[in-house]
Amino acid sequence: xxxxxxxxxxxxxxxxxxxxxxxxxxxxxxxxxxxxxxxxxxxxxxxxxxxxxxxxxxxxxxxxxxxxxxxxxxxxxxxxxxxxxxxxxxxxxxxxxxxxxxxxxxxxxxxxxxxxxxxxxxxxxxxxxxxxxxxxxxxxxxxxxxxxxxxxxxxxxxxxxxxxxxxx
Numbered sequence: 741x742x743x744x745x746x747x748x749x750x751x752x753x754x755x756x757x758x759x760x761x762x763x764x765x766x767x768x769x770x771x772x773x774x775x776x777x778x779x780x781x782x783x784x785x786x787x788x789x790x791x792x793x794x795x796x797x798x799x800x801x802x803x804x805x806x807x808x809x810x811x812x813x814x815x816x817x818x819x820x821x822x823x824x825x826x827x828x829x830x831x832x833x834x835x836x837x838x839x840x841x842x843x844x845x846x847x848x849x850x851x852x853x854x855x856x857x858x859x860x861x862x863x864x865x866x867x868x869x870x871x872x873x874x875x876x877x878x879x880x881x882x883x884x885x886x887x888x889x890x891x892x893x894x895x896x897x898x899x900x901x902x903x904x905x906x907x908x
Contacts, residue, residue, distance in 0.1 A: 775863045777807070
């Protein structure tokens, strides 16, 4: 069986279909992609109801960044699933999920920002959990890079939250 190029490991061995490491890597990719998609949805919905241009702009940008992250993770997943004898999956892994309790009607901009910040906490936790596992190098690299991007974006959201809180 020819190993997929993304499936090499640090020890020089390769991941193959049916290998626990391949299944674990695919599960990590599914969970992270779902977490990023959920964060993207959260930011998009909150941006739609935000009033001020700066809040709307930051929430929109962060939502698009999470959407791009989810797409990148899904592309890695699809390439690994496409390897000869690869396992195909329809499940999304752990469901991070988000729905605004009672909708967003009446949410202040501060509450919208805080809701997005909680979502980023969830994403950062998912990345930390993933990086605690033995991942193949390409997946570990993209996971670490995306964790750093999420952490930097989280700092921007906190800064905005603090500014809005101080103005209230």
